[in-house]
Amino acid sequence: ELKVEQNPLFLSMQEGKNYTIYCNYSTTSDRLYWYRQDPGKSLESLFVLLSNGAVKQEGRLMASLDTKARLSTLHITAAVHDLSATYFCAVDMFEGAQKLVFGQGTRLTINP
Amino acid sequence: ETGVTQTPRHLVMGMTNKKSLKCEQHLGHNAMYWYKQSAKKPLELMFVYSLEERVENNSVPSRFSPECPNSSHLFLHLHTLQPEDSALYLCASSLLGHFSGYTFGSGTRLTVV
Numbered sequence: 001e002l003k004v005e006q007n008p009l010f011l012s013m014q015e016g017k018n019y020t021i022y023c024n025y026s027t028t029s030d031r032l033y034w035y036r037q038d039p040g041k042s043l044e045s046l047f048v049l050l051s052n053g054a055v056k057q058e059g060r061l062m063a064s065l066d067t068k069a070r071l072s073t074l075h076i077t078a079a080v081h082d083l084s085a086t087y088f089c090a091v092d093m094f095e096g097a098q099k100l101v102f103g104q105g106t107r108l109t110i111n112p
Numbered sequence: 113e114t115g116v117t118q119t120p121r122h123l124v125m126g127m128t129n130k131k132s133l134k135c136e137q138h139l140g141h142n143a144m145y146w147y148k149q150s151a152k153k154p155l156e157l158m159f160v161y162s163l164e165e166r167v168e169n170n171s172v173p174s175r176f177s178p179e180c181p182n183s184s185h186l187f188l189h190l191h192t193l194q195p196e197d198s199a200l201y202l203c204a205s206s207l208l209g210h211f212s213g214y215t216f217g218s219g220t221r222l223t224v225v
Contacts, residue, residue, distance in 0.1 A: 033213040042114065042202060043216040050211055088155070090213075097143045097162035098206045100214060102155040 002027045004091050006103035014111055016078050021106045023072040023089035030067045031092035033100065034074055036085045043088065047074075079110045115139045118203050118217035126225055127193060133220045135186040135203030143206045144186040145214065146178060150199040161186065162208060193224045 003026040013019050023032070031050050035043040047056045049065035049072060056063050060083065062075045072089055086107045090100040116137045125131050135144065146158040160168035161180040175197075177189040186203055200221050204214035 031211055035213075035216075042218045043214075044114075045213050045215070048211070048213050090155075092211065097145075097160050097167050097208060098211065098214070099157065099160060099168065101157070104154040 002029075002091060002093050002101045004089060004101050004103040006087075006089060006106050008106060009104055010107050010109075012109045012111065013076075013079055015080055018078065019076050021074040021076075021087055021089075021108075023074070023103055025070050025072075025091045025101075027093075028067070028070075029091045029093065030065075031094070032065050032072045033090045033092070034063050034072070035088045035090065037088065037105070038085050046087075076108075081110050081112055084108055084110045114215050114217065116203060116205055116215050116217035118201075118220050120220060121218065122221045122223075124223045124225060125190070125193065127195075129193075130189070130191040132190065133188040133201055133203075133222075135188075135205075135217055137184055137205040137215070137217075139205060139207075139215060141205035141207045141215070142183050143208050144180060144183075145204040145206075146186070146188050147202040147204065148199050149202055149219070155202070159188075190222075193222075195224050198222055198224045 007022045034046040047063040052067040054065045060077045065072045086105045088105045090102045093099045119134045143162045148156045159178040179187040200219045202219045203217040
């Protein structure tokens, strides 16, 4: 059974600081996704990582994938308040359809 | 608006009621999914439909009954629910073979009283 674990689950940080969210998974996969969820809202796709060594950047967020270590990171640079949200990683098992198994989510709070 | 529309947005139902959740997408996707999101657990995959056929049923209680009449529509029929079934129910869709991930709907916030 595929397990996806995020670390930390809660993160409170100051504006302007850098931090990293980690996503570990238990079985082989080379497809990993990051989503953002605002309170009471749905999930918004942030990054799609489809190969070992893949790196994607959008504004102050950068995601990377190491399939050998079964690890993905989401790095936040010079955080701003607008990035406060819950961030989920998800790994594709692909069994007959694209089947995403999600981590527990990391609730990020950025304080002014 | 993501392209995946869920109705209703909010639903309060008694334990003896029967209701249905609806999901609709016009993105040309050919796989659709139901997820349950509650405060105590991460996103739980409930059902997967690929090309209108169910390919996954993750030990979901029979009081939840999915229906996929065509590739654009997905329903979740609810009956005799329990208070612990209160949660946010999210529908998603994807295009098989493209690996671009899911597009999620806005969800239905279900409260069972």
